Amino acid sequence: xxxxxxxxxxxxxxxxxxxxxxxxxxxxxxxxxxxxxxxxxxxxxxxxxxxxxxxxxxxxxxxxxxxxxxxxxxxxxxxxxxxxxxxxxxxxxxxxxxxxxxxxxxxxxxxxxxxxxxxxxxxxxxxxxxxxxxxxxxxxxxxxxxxxxxxxxxxxxxxxxxxxxxxxxxxxxxxxxxxxxxxxxxxxxxxxxxxxxxxxxxxxxxxxxxxxxxxxxxxxxxxxxxxxxxxxxxxxxxxx
Amino acid sequence: xxxxxxxxxxxxxxxxxxxxxxxxxxxxxxxxxxxxxxxxxxxxxxxxxxxxxxxxxxxxxxxxxxxxxxxxxxxxxxxxxxxxxxxxxxxxxxxxxxxxxxxxxxxxxxxxxxxxxxxxxxxxxxxxxxxxxxxxxxxxxxxxxxxxxxxxxxxxxxxxxxxxxxxxxxxxxxxxxxxxxxxxxxxxxxxxxxxxxxxxxxxxxxxxxxxxxxxxxxxxxxxxxxxxxxxxxxxxxxxxxxxxxxxxxxxxxxxxxxxxxxxxxxxxxxxxxxxxxxxxxxxxxxxxxxxxxxxxxxxxxxxxxxxxxxxxxxxxxxxxxxxxx
Ligand SMILES: Nc1ncnc2c1ncn2[C@@H]1O[C@H](COP(=O)(O)OP(=O)(O)OP(=O)(O)O)[C@@H](O)[C@H]1O
Ligand SMILES: [Mg+2]
Numbered sequence: 159x160x161x162x163x164x165x166x167x168x169x170x171x172x173x174x175x176x177x178x179x180x181x182x183x184x185x186x187x188x189x190x191x192x193x194x195x196x197x198x199x200x201x202x203x204x205x206x207x208x209x210x211x212x213x214x215x216x217x218x219x220x221x222x223x224x225x226x227x228x229x230x231x232x233x234x235x236x237x238x239x240x241x242x243x244x245x246x247x248x249x250x251x252x253x254x255x256x257x258x259x260x261x262x263x264x265x266x267x268x269x270x271x272x273x274x275x276x277x278x279x280x281x282x283x284x285x286x287x288x289x290x291x292x293x294x295x296x297x298x299x300x301x302x303x304x305x306x307x308x309x310x311x312x313x314x315x316x317x318x319x320x321x322x323x324x325x326x327x328x329x330x331x332x333x334x335x336x337x338x339x340x341x342x343x344x345x346x347x348x349x350x351x352x353x354x355x356x357x358x359x360x361x362x363x364x365x366x367x368x369x370x371x372x373x374x375x376x377x378x379x380x381x382x383x384x385x386x387x388x389x390x391x392x393x394x395x396x397x398x
Numbered sequence: 399x400x401x402x403x404x405x406x407x408x409x410x411x412x413x414x415x416x417x418x419x420x421x422x423x424x425x426x427x428x429x430x431x432x433x434x435x436x437x438x439x440x441x442x443x444x445x446x447x448x449x450x451x452x453x454x455x456x457x458x459x460x461x462x463x464x465x466x467x468x469x470x471x472x473x474x475x476x477x478x479x480x481x482x483x484x485x486x487x488x489x490x491x492x493x494x495x496x497x498x499x500x501x502x503x504x505x506x507x508x509x510x511x512x513x514x515x516x517x518x519x520x521x522x523x524x525x526x527x528x529x530x531x532x533x534x535x536x537x538x539x540x541x542x543x544x545x546x547x548x549x550x551x552x553x554x555x556x557x558x559x560x561x562x563x564x565x566x567x568x569x570x571x572x573x574x575x576x577x578x579x580x581x582x583x584x585x586x587x588x589x590x591x592x593x594x595x596x597x598x599x600x601x602x603x604x605x606x607x608x609x610x611x612x613x614x615x616x617x618x619x620x621x622x623x624x625x626x627x628x629x630x631x632x633x634x635x636x637x638x639x640x641x642x643x644x645x646x647x648x649x650x651x652x653x654x655x656x657x658x659x660x661x662x663x664x665x666x667x668x669x670x671x672x673x674x675x676x677x678x679x680x681x682x683x684x685x686x687x688x689x690x691x692x693x694x695x696x697x698x699x700x701x702x703x704x705x706x707x708x709x710x711x712x713x714x715x716x717x718x719x720x721x722x723x
Contacts (some may be wrong), residue, residue, distance in 0.1 A: 162513060164510050164513055165511050168506075169507075171507070172499065172507040179498040179499075180498065246494045246496055248494055249488070249493075250494075252459060252486075252490070253483060253512060254483040254511065255511050390458075390460070394459050395420065395454075395460060
C-alpha cells in the first residue's frame, strides 16, 4: 500500500499550527539560534584585519550548524510525548493513518521551521559580517565552499536530529524527560560540527562527501528505526 | 481491494472468546458476542469491568491476548488494522482534542486523515449534527467539557463509519445535551450505522439499545433489555387491599397462571405468575367475589437497573477479582 500525501500534509499542517501557538516551542526556536549567533558575531566583529590570516584556517560559519543539530531535536522530542501527554494520541491512532505517514508528517513539520530558522540565522550572520566586520576578516570568513556546506548539511543534520528526538519521544512519556534526552542526543553532532569549525578535524571535499553519505544513511535508517519503535499499544496503554 | 463486498450481510461485529491481559491483570476474559448490522448494542459494566479495553481491542489499538473477532467482516489481525480502521470510528472516553486548534481545524485534520471526499461539506454537516455550527472558529481550549465532548462526537461522524464505537458518550453532559446525543444515536440507527455504546446510564441503555451485554471482566449476560428482565425476575403481581384478607390462601390457591403467593405488609400480597394478562383479571374476579375491597392490582415492573444490580451488585469489584487471578 502506498503512502497518502494527504494524510502527511494533514499532520504537517496541524503540527505547524500547534507549534505557532505553543510558547515553549516558539521560545526554543528563538533562543537556541540566538545563542549560536551572538557569540561568534561578537568575536568576529571585534577582530581586526591582522587576525584575518589565522582565521582562514577556521570555519566559524560551520559552528552555526549547531542550530540544525539542536533546534529540531527539541521540537521532535515533543512530537509523540506531547500528544500522549495531551491525550490526543488515542483519537489520532484510531484513524487509518499508518505510522510511517504519521512519523514522516511529524518529521517534516519539525524540519520546515528548524531549517527556516537556521537559514535565516546564516543570512543574518553573513549580512552582519559583510556590513560591519573588517573587510579582510569578512573575506577570510565567508568562503563559498563553507556557505555551500552550510546549506547542504543543514537539512541532513536536522533530519538526523529529528529521528533521534522522535525515537526518544516515542519511548518516554514525559515531554521534559524526552526533551532533555533529546538535547543529549544532539550534542555529539554539535561536537562534531564544532571540531570541524575550529579545524581540529580538517574539512576536505572527500570528508564532506563521506559525511553526506553517512548522514543520508542515518536519516533513512532513522525513519525505519523510529517506525519500528513506534508501538500503538505501548503508546496508548503505557505497558509492553 | 474488495472494500465494498466485505462481510455484506454478515454481522457487524463477531467476537469469539476474546481476552486481554495486562501482565497478570485480566482486563476482560473469554468474551463472545455478535452485533448485527444497524444494531445499537449497549455494553454495560461497573468501573474497571473492561469496557474501554474491549473498545480499544476491537478498534485495533491493542492486540488481544487470545480469542478472535471480525470487525465489519474483516478478521481482527494486525495486518488488517488499517482496513478495519477505515470502516469504524471511535469516540474515546476523553475527547482528546487539539486544544490550541479551533474546532474546524481539529475536524479538518481528521477529515484529511480519513481522506473523506468533500471535507468542507462533511465538517459543516457534522457540526450541524452536534449543534455546534456557530462554534466552528472557537479555539477548543475555550470550550466547556460538554462542548468538547460534542466536538469529539462530530469528529467520529466525519468518516461516515459503518461501525461507531461510543465510549460513554454522555458522561458529564447536561440533560438537554444528553437528549441531543440520544436523538443523534436514534438518527444514526435509522441510517443503518451500527453503534457500540458503552455506558453506565442504565436508562440510556434501556431506551436506546436493541440489545445489551453486561460485562464484569467476563460477560455476565446478553439480550434485549426486556428479555433480561424476564429471565432474571419471576413475573409478579402486587395486590393491595383496604383490610387484611381473612383467608388469602383460599382466594389465591386455584387461580389460573398463579404459581404461588406471599404476604407483603399487612394488606399487601405478591403473586408469582406465569402470565400477568391471565392472572390479573382472574385475581380481580376472585377478590371481588370474596368481598374484598381492592385498592390496586399491578404487575411489578423491573428495570434494567434491577437486572444490572442483580448481576453486578453482588460481584466483588472487578479490580479485586482481576487482581486475584
Ligand atoms: N494500560 C493498562 N495497564 C494495566 N492495566 C490496565 C490498563 N488499562 C486498563 N487496565 C485494567 O483493566 C481493567 C479494565 O479497564 P477498563 O479501562 O477497560 O475498564 P472500564 O470498564 O472502561 O472502566 P470505566 O467504567 O471506569 O471506564 C481495569 O482493571 C484496569 O485497571
Ligand atoms: Mg472506560
